[in-house]
Amino acid sequence: MPANEKSARKTTVYVDGYNLYYGRLRGTPYKWLDLVQLFDTMLAQRDQNESLEMVRFFTAPALANFASHGRASVEAQSAYHRALKARHPDRFDLIYGAHAYDKSGTLLPCFVTGQPYNRANRTRVWKLEEKKTDVNLALGMYRDACRRAVSRMILVSNDSDAEPALAAIREDFPDIMLGLIVPIRPSISDRPIHRRTSGSLAKFADWIVPSLPDHQLLQAQLPPIVPARKKPIHKPVHW
Known part of the structure; x- marks a missing residue:
């Protein structure tokens, strides 16, 4: 956190886990991603005196019958969530929906x-179908705004279902700054971008990060073994 934490602008990041995974992480070697470290670094690079208070991660437990690696996928997801909570017990919040x-x-x-x-x-x-995640995310953002828990909010998603939440916050709390991080690959000369920023989200954002490049994800990986209270958590073999 910044040295002048007391005067720093409190910022919370709201991550649509499903959108992050399928939009950016699936099929890459970056799934063991330290979200808190990633956003700490991004806020430091913005240099806007922002203090990352919390990363709220909205997702649903994987189902073995539908997962690529069966039970191993369920165990990998669980290990990842436990690793993030063990590494950042006060700044990582996990909110489950369901399938x-x-x-x-x-x-x-x-x-x-x-x-x-x-x-x-x-x-x-x-x-x-993933259930409750969109509603949980929308309610989480709006309740934080009502409590005046933060002065800045950052949404990590490219799903237009989040538009009503952003619209309500923009109308009811115009003093809260809204940022948007789009979890897609950047466009490069030999691989044009296949997804673009959702216009319905972008119109409510004060600033936008249009993609997440490989080097950012690589520099924000969790260690292969994460210490925990009971036993250490290992990065899944197939990740």
């Missing part, structure tokens, strides 16, 4: 190339 699916399958229309939408042509699919 839901219809055990008998969900009927959805089939896509057939060259043919129009036909509701009658349907098939059963496994449809996994």
